[in-house]
Amino acid sequence: MTLSTQTxxxxxxxxxxxxxxGALDETSVGRVTEFYAEAGVDGITILGIMGEAQKLEPEESLEIVRRVIASAGGLPIVVGVSAPGFAAMRRLAQQAMSEGAAGVMIAPPAAMRTDDQIAGYFSQAVAAVGEDVPFVLQDHPQVTTVQMAPKVVRRIIEENPSCVMLKHEDWPxxxxxxxxxNWQGEGSMRPISxxxxxxxxxxDFEMRRGADGxxxxxxxxxxxxxxxxxxxxxxVDAAHDIFDAHLPLLRYEQQPVVGLAIRKHVLQRRGVIAHETLRRPGAGLSSAARAEIxxxxRRVARSDRRAAL
Incomplete structure (x- = not known):
């Protein structure tokens, strides 16, 4: 099962x-995969920024790919393959696809500044991983520091047919x-997920602007x-109602530095992972933060009993 522009x-x-x-918890890798499948997600993305991919050894990354695909019950799996060099990117992408991944995700390195540099980088990345490998263009300037204007995103999409999805993380x-x-509607850009x-x-508002999910x-x-x-x-009202109920916790989880620790803490409380450990370097939670969570x-649980832990 592969990614497409219709995803x-x-x-x-x-x-x-x-x-x-700090060792990889292989048992919990399978458990967290099964949790997402049972929750009803349409796919799973692994080895992204919040997956602590930069802290993993190459063989650990591949082991995660194997275990997630084996536990996913046929759900499409997207593998983050961003790396400082194309050799590492090529190796992980090819191995992931051979294991049955649905596609890969690529973010630009921080050194990219001009439009030509950014567009040129993605053309080289496509050549490295293979033009037949569907890829997700990750636009996350808060982390990468790379600013991609809409026209640059369109250029990358038009120059690389294997780009099937934009992971939109610009803010605002x-x-x-x-x-x-609008460009897609007028025919000056091909459709993309x-x-x-x-x-x-x-x-809530991204969906109203035309996002697919x-x-x-x-x-x-x-x-x-x-x-x-x-x-x-x-x-629309039902979408906003459930979103609004979770917004205080959602906002709290988005704190810089400790956000992943908060997310892992809640997932551990839900029985999804056995431990809330972050691999070093990583922030922990204070007793005050745990009390706030x-x-x-409890506040979310007033509207959504799934939060009654």
Missing amino acids: KGVYAIAPTPFLPD GLEKITALR ILCGNGALFL AMTGYAFPEMLIDVVRHSAAGD DYLL
Whole structure:
């Protein structure tokens, strides 16, 4: 099963589970995959920024790919292959696809500044991983520091037929979605799937601007699924109602530095992973933060019993 320009729904960004000593928790890798499948996601993305991919050895990355695909029950799996050099990118992409991945995700390196540099980089990346490999263009300037104007995104899409999806994480970025969809509507850009990240902070309005769904990792993927499905059905108020109920916890989880620790803590509380460990370097949670998370979970549970932990 491969990605296409018609891909829609919710692709959960999976965390990488670790044991307390920092070793890979192979049992929890399977458990978290099964959790997302049972929640009803349309796919899973692994080895992304929130998957601590930069802290993994190459063989660990490949082992995660194998275990997730084996546990996913046929769900499409997207593998983040961003790397400082094309050799490492090529190796992981080819191995992931041979294991049965649906596609790969590529973000530009921080050194890219001009439009030509950015567009040229993606052309080289496509040549490295293979022109037959569907890829997701990750636009996440808050982390990469690379600013891609809508016209640059369009150029990359038009110059690389294997680009089938934009992972939209610009912020603020609602107007970028509108610009791309307008170009698509007038025929000056081919159709492409747009799934949105940024912890889903703007998912309610991103769906109204023309996004096809979410590719992010909030600790309650069920809420993301509800928002996307209500939006697709035209029930805007229902989408906003469930989104608004989770917004305080969603916002809290988006704090820089400690955000992943919060997400892993909640997933551990939900029984999804055995430990909330981040591989070093990584921030932990204070007792005050844990108390605040408990408070927010209780508030969310007033509207959504799935948060009653």
